[in-house]
Amino acid sequence: MNTVASIPVSAIRRPEAGVPATRWSVAAVAELFELPFMDLLFQAQQVHRAHFDPNEVQLSTLLSIKTGGCSEDCGYCPQSAQHEGGVEASKLMPLDEVLAAAQAAREQGASRFCMGAAWRSPKERDMEQVAEMVQGVRALGLETCMTLGMLDQQQALQLKDAGLDYYNHNLDSAPDFYGEIISTRTYQDRLDTLRHVRDAGINVCCGGIVGLGETREQRAGLIAQLANLDPYPESVPINNLVAVPGTPLEGTEPIDPFEFVRTIAVARITMPTTMVRLSAGREQMDDALQALCFAAGANSIFYGDRLLTTCNPQAEHDRALFARLGLNGQGARPAARQD
Ligand code: SAM
Ligand code: DTB
Ligand code: SF4
Numbered sequence: 001m002n003t004v005a006s007i008p009v010s011a012i013r014r015p016e017a018g019v020p021a022t023r024w025s026v027a028a029v030a031e032l033f034e035l036p037f038m039d040l041l042f043q044a045q046q047v048h049r050a051h052f053d054p055n056e057v058q059l060s061t062l063l064s065i066k067t068g069g070c071s072e073d074c075g076y077c078p079q080s081a082q083h084e085g086g087v088e089a090s091k092l093m094p095l096d097e098v099l100a101a102a103q104a105a106r107e108q109g110a111s112r113f114c115m116g117a118a119w120r121s122p123k124e125r126d127m128e129q130v131a132e133m134v135q136g137v138r139a140l141g142l143e144t145c146m147t148l149g150m151l152d153q154q155q156a157l158q159l160k161d162a163g164l165d166y167y168n169h170n171l172d173s174a175p176d177f178y179g180e181i182i183s184t185r186t187y188q189d190r191l192d193t194l195r196h197v198r199d200a201g202i203n204v205c206c207g208g209i210v211g212l213g214e215t216r217e218q219r220a221g222l223i224a225q226l227a228n229l230d231p232y233p234e235s236v237p238i239n240n241l242v243a244v245p246g247t248p249l250e251g252t253e254p255i256d257p258f259e260f261v262r263t264i265a266v267a268r269i270t271m272p273t274t275m276v277r278l279s280a281g282r283e284q285m286d287d288a289l290q291a292l293c294f295a296a297g298a299n300s301i302f303y304g305d306r307l308l309t310t311c312n313p314q315a316e317h318d319r320a321l322f323a324r325l326g327l328n329g330q331g332a333r334p335a336a337r338q339d
Contacts, residue, residue: 024227024270026174030220032266037258041296044265047272048297057294057322058112058275059303059329060145061105065093065133066117067309072149074172075181076209078244078309079118085246087309092117095132102137105304108315109329113137114145114168116308120185121150131162138163145205150185150193156200166235167197168205174221177214181249194229204229207237207279210263211255219263227270235300236267236274240281242310257285261292268297275300283311287321294327303329 032040048054069089073082080086102113115133122130130146137144146159147168159167171194172178175187197204206229208222226236240260243252260281267276277300278293285293305314313321322329 022227024224026217026221026224029224029227029266029270030217032269033216033220033262037262040262040265040269041292044268044297045295047269048299051273052299053328054299055326056299056328056330058277058300059110060112060114060277060300061101061108061110061304062114062116062302062307062312063093063098063101063105064118064306064308065098065115065130066090066119068118070118071120072184073182074184075248076212076241076244078247080247083247089118092126092129095129095136098133099136099140102140102142106140106142108304109319110142110303111330112143112145112166113140114147114166114302116147116168117149118308119149121152122148122155127155127158131158134159134162134164138165147205150189151196153196153199156193156196156202160200160202164202166203166205168235168237169193169197170207170209170237170239171222171225172208173212173214174218174225176221177212177218181212203235204233205235205237205277206233207235207239207267207277209239209241209280210260211241211243211252211281212249213252216259219259220266223263223266223270226267232271233274235277236271237277237279238264238267238298239279240284242280242284242307244310254284257289258292261289261296264293264298265296277301280307280310282313287324290321291325294325 067090068079068087069081070079073080078087105113134144143165145166145168146164171190173181178187194204194206210219241252243249264276276298278298279302282290302312303315303318304312306312
């Protein structure tokens with residue numbers, strides 16, 4: 001079990017395949033959160049530099065391929081049909097429109113294209129169409145990611161056969177807070193989907209949201225869950241709640257920005273070779289706060305003017321920010337995981 005007085009980088013390196021993951025207790029993760037801010041950032045930078053070029057940030061572009069009308073009741077989400085004034089439901093986007101968006105993303109400099117659908121889980125009749133999307137986007141030379149809700153083993157294998165590189169499915173919160181936010185699917189349902197994705201040989205993208213009204217202990221609980229997945233995810237999106245009008249979480253008190261940076265740093269320390277993605281919520285952050293997130297070990301962003309249904313900073317603004325910080329927007333990869 002890790003303690004955090006001083007963690008030698010060698011002790012927290014990701015274990016080789018087949019070796020059980022280093023276990024993180026919630027208490028040990030909570031101790032990281034308690035560190036003085038500068039000590040925490042310093043430790044996170046050390047871990048980051050041991051595994052990555054600290055000036056590289058990977059760029060993923062999102063596209064909502066099926067928007068709104070979702071049967072689930074996730075309290076943060078504007079796409080749930082259960083919330084008043086949710087976004088209008090649309091049908092699955094035609095392949096040519098998806099490919100046009102992917103091409104545009106590539107031209108803007110994205111290395112990964114992530115397609116999201118507002119589904120509880122894909123229906124059998126949808127699978128052929130989404131498989132064609134994966135094949136088409138891959139043929140453009142982009143990495144592919146999908147987030148379609150829960151998958152069974154067969155569906156995960158179908159996506160693997162189509163060439164899917166990553167599947168995004170978030171744990172969202174600590175197990176002891178989860179029930180406050182979502183009632184229509186269980187924490188175990190999410191873990192089962194993650195197992196199916198892992199067993200199919202698809203890279204796992206799994207993270208969560210902060211600022212839902214959870215405690216620091218519960219943020220530590222989320223990070224411990226992620227870090228103890230065996231192996232831990234290749235990609236960990238950390239979303240800051242976008243409190244959308246009409247959702248049950250409208251009006252939620254925003255989290256202290258330094259606490260958000262702490263969450264990034266703790267994710268970096270506990271999952272040294274993962275891509276930590278500074279995800280939803282950048283539109284509400286200023287440039288200085290985003291720079292702190294990169295200093296804390298974030299090395300990926302969603303790039304492009306929209307997330308799924310909400311706004312993201314303009315690509316031009318991100319390019320200017322990267323230039324000011326001397327960051328390269330590329331397909332960053334850890335040395336340990338280079339193909
Ligand atoms: N329907 C699929 C699912 O839930 O797995 C895929 C799309 S869902 C929108 C993907 C993730 O986006 C959620 O798990 C959540 O972490 C994040 N998300 C959704 N709405 C958000 C919001 N308002 N603020 C921050 N993150 C959000
Ligand atoms: C993730 O963790 N964040 C992205 C992506 N995975 C699919 C989605 C953020 C959605 C923010 C709210 C919206 O735009 O609808
Ligand atoms: Fe549906 Fe996903 Fe939104 Fe939950 S987060 S309501 S499953 S689209």
